[in-house]
Amino acid sequence: SINAERLLGRLHALGQIGRDGDGRLVRLAGSDADKAGRDVVVAWIRAAGLDVAIDRIGNIFGIWRTADIADEAPVLLGSHIDTVINAGIYDGCYGVLSGLEVIETLKASGYAPARAIAVAAFTNEEGVRYAPDMMGSLVHVGGLPVEEALTTVGTDGTVLGIELERIGYAGAKKPGFLKPHAYIELHIEQGPVLEREGIPIGAVENLQGISWQRITVDGDANHAGTTPMSMRRDAGHAAARVITFLRDRAQASNAPTVATVGCMSFEPNAINVIPSRATFTVDLRDPDEGRLRAEEVALAAYLKDLAAAEEVTISVERLARFEPVTFDSSIVELVEEAARRRGLTSKRMTSGAGHDAQMIARIAPSAMIFVPSFGGISHNPREHTTDIDLVAGANILLDVVSHLAAQ
Amino acid sequence: SINAERLLGRLHALGQIGRDGDGRLVRLAGSDADKAGRDVVVAWIRAAGLDVAIDRIGNIFGIWRTADIADEAPVLLGSHIDTVINAGIYDGCYGVLSGLEVIETLKASGYAPARAIAVAAFTNEEGVRYAPDMMGSLVHVGGLPVEEALTTVGTDGTVLGIELERIGYAGAKKPGFLKPHAYIELHIEQGPVLEREGIPIGAVENLQGISWQRITVDGDANHAGTTPMSMRRDAGHAAARVITFLRDRAQASNAPTVATVGCMSFEPNAINVIPSRATFTVDLRDPDEGRLRAEEVALAAYLKDLAAAEEVTISVERLARFEPVTFDSSIVELVEEAARRRGLTSKRMTSGAGHDAQMIARIAPSAMIFVPSFGGISHNPREHTTDIDLVAGANILLDVVSHLAAQ
Numbered sequence: 159s160i161n162a163e164r165l166l167g168r169l170h171a172l173g174q175i176g177r178d179g180d181g182r183l184v185r186l187a188g189s190d191a192d193k194a195g196r197d198v199v200v201a202w203i204r205a206a207g208l209d210v211a212i213d214r215i216g217n218i219f220g221i222w223r224t225a226d227i228a229d230e231a232p233v234l235l236g237s238h239i240d241t242v243i244n245a246g247i248y249d250g251c252y253g254v255l256s257g258l259e260v261i262e263t264l265k266a267s268g269y270a271p272a273r274a275i276a277v278a279a280f281t282n283e284e285g286v287r288y289a290p291d292m293m294g295s296l297v298h299v300g301g302l303p304v305e306e307a308l309t310t311v312g313t314d315g316t317v318l319g320i321e322l323e324r325i326g327y328a329g330a331k332k333p334g335f336l337k338p339h340a341y342i343e344l345h346i347e348q349g350p351v352l353e354r355e356g357i358p359i360g361a362v363e364n365l366q367g368i369s370w371q372r373i374t375v376d377g378d379a380n381h382a383g384t385t386p387m388s389m390r391r392d393a394g395h396a397a398a399r400v401i402t403f404l405r406d407r408a409q410a411s412n413a414p415t416v417a418t419v420g421c422m423s424f425e426p427n428a429i430n431v432i433p434s435r436a437t438f439t440v441d442l443r444d445p446d447e448g449r450l451r452a453e454e455v456a457l458a459a460y461l462k463d464l465a466a467a468e469e470v471t472i473s474v475e476r477l478a479r480f481e482p483v484t485f486d487s488s489i490v491e492l493v494e495e496a497a498r499r500r501g502l503t504s505k506r507m508t509s510g511a512g513h514d515a516q517m518i519a520r521i522a523p524s525a526m527i528f529v530p531s532f533g534g535i536s537h538n539p540r541e542h543t544t545d546i547d548l549v550a551g552a553n554i555l556l557d558v559v560s561h562l563a564a565q
Numbered sequence: 566s567i568n569a570e571r572l573l574g575r576l577h578a579l580g581q582i583g584r585d586g587d588g589r590l591v592r593l594a595g596s597d598a599d600k601a602g603r604d605v606v607v608a609w610i611r612a613a614g615l616d617v618a619i620d621r622i623g624n625i626f627g628i629w630r631t632a633d634i635a636d637e638a639p640v641l642l643g644s645h646i647d648t649v650i651n652a653g654i655y656d657g658c659y660g661v662l663s664g665l666e667v668i669e670t671l672k673a674s675g676y677a678p679a680r681a682i683a684v685a686a687f688t689n690e691e692g693v694r695y696a697p698d699m700m701g702s703l704v705h706v707g708g709l710p711v712e713e714a715l716t717t718v719g720t721d722g723t724v725l726g727i728e729l730e731r732i733g734y735a736g737a738k739k740p741g742f743l744k745p746h747a748y749i750e751l752h753i754e755q756g757p758v759l760e761r762e763g764i765p766i767g768a769v770e771n772l773q774g775i776s777w778q779r780i781t782v783d784g785d786a787n788h789a790g791t792t793p794m795s796m797r798r799d800a801g802h803a804a805a806r807v808i809t810f811l812r813d814r815a816q817a818s819n820a821p822t823v824a825t826v827g828c829m830s831f832e833p834n835a836i837n838v839i840p841s842r843a844t845f846t847v848d849l850r851d852p853d854e855g856r857l858r859a860e861e862v863a864l865a866a867y868l869k870d871l872a873a874a875e876e877v878t879i880s881v882e883r884l885a886r887f888e889p890v891t892f893d894s895s896i897v898e899l900v901e902e903a904a905r906r907r908g909l910t911s912k913r914m915t916s917g918a919g920h921d922a923q924m925i926a927r928i929a930p931s932a933m934i935f936v937p938s939f940g941g942i943s944h945n946p947r948e949h950t951t952d953i954d955l956v957a958g959a960n961i962l963l964d965v966v967s968h969l970a971a972q
């Protein structure tokens with residue numbers, strides 16, 4: 159079994175890195191806080207005696223090779239250490255640090271792998287500062303040219319490639335240099351299912367599709383006091399209609415579709431000026447590709463009608479689009495089997511969040527292990543998983559990896 | 566008649582001061598741009614041979630006293646030179662520069678006033694950076710203690726008093742030192758009425774009530790992908806409901822009530838995080854105090870129901886509240902009479918915008934003159950009034966002032 163104290167100690171230590179003036183955890187991709195987190199993780203990887211490799215998009219790999227491995231293609235573990243704004247400490251970091259923990263445990267145990275084992279910390283999984291999300295793993299699998307990814311402009315006007323240079327994580331390795339034999343990612347569920355059902359282990363068999371759009375509404379600034387309601391071209395009002403449309407539609411349906419408007423800004427953003435422009439994001443998800451496409455079509459139709467009715471112009475920019483993914487059933491079975499052997503119940507489930515596993519699945523058999531999230535809360539400082547569940551998940555990862563790397 | 570070239574030249578010159586990097590006119594109260602505008606106006610006032618006085622809230626007065634005036638209490642003209650974000654060049658500046666123009670014209674003509682005549686540029690009429698609006702004139706009439714006004718914190722976290730010190734316009738005079746005999750403010754209409762009806766002069770007989778509130782909705786941040794629609798406490802969605810409620814209500818009614826949400830911000834404002842907080846402003850106006858109060862009550866009731874239904878908490882801060890004002894009928898009649906003598910049609914009307922006249926009316930007989938606004942557009946760079954209308958308005962002001970100052 160893994161060293162619980164070491165894993166939990168590192169998790170809490172990393173969770174203190176990147177706190178802002180208000181004590182909020184904000185470790186956005188490419189930021190100074192990201193650098194500080196990377197530095198600590200790289201130091202731990204080196205201390206464990208692994209080879210460190212960093213690629214051009216800043217993905218960090220810690221690779222364990224032994225003298226007598228039969229096959230270089232590694233069993234890859236990992237996740238990410240970048241965070242959202244005002245994040246919890248588990249999302250992503252748990253998977254990276256458990257991957258490292260599993261390798262250290264296997265090394266110390268005298269285990270002789272038949273193939274390399276590696277842990278990855280992928281760049282910009284959250285997609286908060288730079289879209290799309292899962293960017294590092296997407297580049298790794300060739301889904302996005304690295305040159306294009308590096309020129310991405312962030313919400314704060316920065317350019318990812320320049321930021322990576324600045325923080326010293328624009329590596330030399332060609333993205334995708336490491337072709338995994340298999341990929342397995344341990345993560346907190348971030349949703350309410352496991353906790354509600356009292357099940358400690360999720361064997362994640364698929365992951366829903368993700369559609370991200372940025373929508374800009376242009377109306378006309380005018381005086382809040384003198385402009386009759388009937389003469390307004392109010393961009394802010396049109397944006398509000400989109401939010402209520404999405405909510406009403408999702409709630410009226412029996413489908414598991416979720417729709418979120420997370421970012422919003424008005425221009426000129428003055429109390430007595432009718433907004434001339436509203437810019438906002440729409441995050442649509444559904445496990446079924448056909449239904450996700452239908453939701454996108456319904457939104458587009460609504461925007462067209464809204465533009466006509468409100469005499470505003472509406473433009474749409476696609477920020478991310480990923481189809482649902484089905485994971486490798488034999489790895490999912492290994493997860494179930496490992497749970498059974500440790501006397502833990504498990505449940506096959508869908509991931510509501512996007513994960514690096516979703517990208518790596520394009521090039522290698524992949525799956526995920528989930529552990530319960532307190533109250534289903536994530537992307538929130540109250541994100542929490544009990545130590546017992548964290549340790550149990552890492553031990554399942556250990557069992558699955560030792561099995562996969564043995565052949 | 567006034568010197569049209571001088572007035573229009575100054576109006577255009579002042580309109581070039583305070584352009585930002587994108588060429589937008591942004592001369593917010595207390596800013597460097599405001600200082601630059603003030604410096605130019607003060608220089609013109611001095612060049613006209615008037616006494617300059619600046620009070621503690623930064624109101625600027627240019628006073629024409631002659632050796633043989635019978636009464637020190639001046640006929641006061643004026644308006645403001647602060648602007649909204651991305652403003653037009655007429656709002657406020659037209660009134661200040663016309664006031665100066667009228668005094669210069671009277672001085673040059675050999676006119677011997679029976680009382681002083683003064684022009685005022687009041688601080689922070691727009692209320693965009695610091696609420697409430699009409700702050701300088703409100704302080705002048707004793708409606709807000711100057712100490713309280715000076716400690717107002719702006720949308721950018723600055724403090725008005727510190728900004729006024731910084732730009733050199735924290736004057737020594739006690740606010741209200743100048744008690745006017747009468748006040749008359751010339752302004753662009755900022756609404757569509759005069760242009761639509763082809764009438765060059767508005768004789769403004771009243772001004773609608775204004776209610777400004779800042780509303781904060783607190784929900785719960787959570788993951789956009791994993792949180793079922795039914796389990797969300799989405800502050801952004803609740804804010805959107807308020808916007809659609811206000812629009813639907815105003816549009817369903819026959820009353821002239823206007824309702825505007827001009828400012829909006831989400832926290833943490835991340836694409837895949839359900840907003841934990843939404844902060845926005847509500848600007849409600851109605852010429853009838855009872856109806857305005859009823860709208861405020863309806864909004865409060867809606868917020869209460871919404872908070873319960875969406876499981877969010879909602880707090881409300883009052884930023885400004887001014888009752889409707891009726892102007893002095895004898896001055897309104899003087900405006901109509903002056904128009905008639907110059908062969909211009911005029912119309913009695915209500916002001917949809919707030920104005921300094923609304924405050925000064927508390928301590929002196931007051932009224933306003935409006936000129937047409939192209940397309941009813943204001944608080945917008947496309948704000949426009951023809952030169953002919955601008956000059957006609959200034960001549961009406963001249964006639965009314967020469968009448969009022971003669972006795």
Ligand SMILES: NC(=O)NCCC(=O)O
Binds near residue numbers: 284789790
């Ligand atoms: N796991 C996780 O929160 N990923 C971020 C990408 C997303 O699902 O929005």
Ligand SMILES: NC(=O)NCCC(=O)O
Binds near residue numbers: 755
């Ligand atoms: N005249 C004018 O635009 N005043 C600003 C205050 C307001 O009416 O919002």
